[in-house]
Amino acid sequence: MNGQSILSEQASSEQASAGQTSSSAPKTDSADGQAFIAEIVARARAAQKIAATWSQERVDEVCVAVGWSVYNDENIRKLAELAVAETGMGRVEDKITKHKNKVMGVLRDIRGVRTVGLMEEDPARGLRKYAKPVGVVGALAPVTNPTATPASNGLSILKGANAVIFAPHPKAKKSTTLACTFMREALRKVGAPEDLVQVIEEPSIELTQELMRQVDLIVATGGSAMVKAAYSSGKPAYGVGPGNAVQLLCEDADPEDAAKKIATSKSFDNATSCSSENSAVVHRAVWDRFLAGLQKEGGWLCTAEQKKALRHYLWVTGKNGQENLNPAIIAQDADKIARGAGFDVTKGTRFLIVQGEQPIESDRFFWEKISPVLTVLPCDSFEEGLRFVERITDLCGTGHSSGIFTFREDYIDRMGLYMRSSRIMVRQPMVSGNGGTFFNGMPSTVTLGCGTWGNNITTENIHWKHFINVTWLAMPIELNRPKDEDIFGDYWKRFGK
Template identity: 30%
Template sequence: MNHMDIDLLSIQEARILIENAREAQKLLAAFPQEKLDEIVKHMASEAAKYARELAVMSSEETGFGKWQDKWIKNIFVSDFLYHKIKDMKVVGIIAEDHENKTMDIGVPVGVIVALVPSTNPVSTTIYKALIAIKSGNAIVFSPHPKAQKTMGKVLEILIRAAETSGLPPGALSYLHTITVSGTIELMKHKDTALLLVTGVPKMAKTAYASGKPVIYGGPGNGPAFIERSADIKQAAADIIASRTFDNGIVSASEQSIVVEDCIAEEVRRELKKRGAYFLSEKESEELSRFFQRPDGTINPEIVGKSAGEIAQKIGLSLPDDVKVLVSEQKYVSPTNPYSREKLCPILAFYIERDWHNACEKCIELLLNDGRGHTLVIHSQNDHVIREFALKKPVSRVLVNTPSTLGGIGATTNLFPALTLGCGAAGGGFTSDNVSPLNLINIRKVGYGVRKLEDIKGVHHSEENESDLKEQLENLLERLLNK
């Protein structure tokens, strides 16, 4: 079968999926929260049963990351996230203010089209399916070609669980004939209400061009700033644990370390103790040529690989206890691969005179790549923490925590999510850790509490009116003659 035939099949399938989803969602829109919750409970418990098997499958199919950490993420969404959302009121009357006589009604947006990255295919799929059904929406997935088998398996498990609990057929579905044309058809179809895109930067522009609202969880380039008052041992332990989690492919993960000059030596020592290897200038140069392709994109051969595997690519043989490769850098630029997102356990290391300079360096890094995402600060100084929180172009500032797990809401009380909004800075319309509340419209109900006369207040006399008119005319004249 030639490409054109496959494209046409894919486009046709996309249209059918959206039309079926639209009809299923009409039924779903009438479901009370309790009924939706019952379906979501069954989906989550089934997903949890297969969490380990799907983690192994995902690692084998994509070659990215560590299955043990993927297993943790799969449990995180099917158990921890589930418990967070199970009692949430998302549809129907979700808030009532008796004193002010207002009411909020949650209304599903309709049909959602979801794109998922090959780096986290299972956990992101479970997460999106749960929050979409919880909020009464139909959701159609376009699986990532590199994780097609795994995503097909997880979606079949979720669909079976949901439909046996009463989900209308077609409300949760996915594209089987995967092509770019089919995905575009899903996105721009007249009955598609919202696009929920995580990763897949190649499709981000296409998503925005579809004319639909887009919730985009894009790439991160989060710096970790270690300030002089920090618990340096803990900061080093957090950064290494976070950077090596699933071999560094979570977008909230630290990409660089920025330290104050006065503690740089101590930080270096602590990082080395915990498995950091500082590359020489020559090794840094060789590695940078390998991990960025001529067109500026990251070489897929290093994505989700361990530090040892990456070192071998440049003929560097390292001890088994090396977990992270660190390259000391001075400058930030779009052509310097160390100052961009690196989907593997490599960190850039910058030394600055004081926290003011460190602040500027963090802003430079964030504006260079991954704007609007995440920043982490290790400090005991509340003034500095607040200054950082007020000034940075990010959607999440994490304090004294591993960024990977803090960003997704595992080690912080941020909402547990695998789509981390990057806000207007990152080209999206929400900066939230995306929850079911981002997938509804809120219908406002307001009872009349005042009469028109109350608004008009005191009537001006004729005299007052003409005085006022004269004053306004004089003011206007002065402004025009400035």
């Protein structure tokens, strides 16, 4: 997501790992800040050294215990209520659902997977692969998902017998700390070192930067400034590109089905997820039925005047002269956003709908909005719609995701070949589909790589495989060198030697 980054916030410097008395770190003395981070990293390394000796069965036992601590109903409700109260973003019930799905999804994915010792063997090629920990991971958590992110990423990191230190967003430090507290309690319950999970309870820019310098690997989930800082830290890093998810409805789409799925996805947790549909490009053959379906599902179709009012409310000009999202609208209820813009909507409105305008590049509503506001745009053909989707994602979100509602295999294949998207959802709500769900085969995660298109190192969903080192052991095999004629024969026949 774009929006507020941990590295653009000032915070106090008193620090601690969850479940322990807070340690102090002076606000101005960088040397003391370095020493404080060095101390918690040292604790993490000591704990990880123990985890590195574990069998696969012991690792799995620990993961199940930690998973239950952030899955059971009592703890999840506490986390969801605190997250909403502290950040003012999202909905409690949706956050509970998110926790249930994400944690169970990760537990499903890591079950039975070998991440310790010999993990794979290929006798024909004489290859053996041995999994080993990456060490201590620094994990930066966003304000929009302050509890689901550490729960999901924490399990994937622990699966590799690693330790993790979370750096929360300053506006979500209590809820992230509580999630880590639950995980630490679970570690203690099964006799594992609590310091496998730690958190900076009072985060600051300087301490987060120092954390990134001292750990072995960074995973940055959040704003572009955060990700850029992670990549500039000098340590290996997994970051995410901006989200600007766009759906394409073709002429053969089921518009009522699409409307129901997109409405549910768009309004879920007030669009805190970067996978929340930001726009929908719709073939004119299904345009009217789709809009009617959206309104039936709680969408409010804005008039031209209401769109104009929203335009001035959703984006504000800062002191630097740059136009950015108004923090007051991020992940807020649709009726609250409407009132802020100066108009009222009917009771039960879940999201706002605005019609996009040409040229696409001049209409700000095609940018990521991180709020329950959906932009819709008609198209006259599949190819025109595909080009519109490309242009919209290129404004911000190249490499992230796109989706398509169609039953035509040629359309599906064309989109797969053409779009510079790391993930494409077919007839699915993107907020759940992108990060892995129980109705598709995507790895479950809250951290979505966007490839070089989004200035990331990978296009994959960041999951357990990204938190292990793999040693390749090669045994001698029978000589397997091809003849020159096997490789160059066809070329010689056409062009000569």
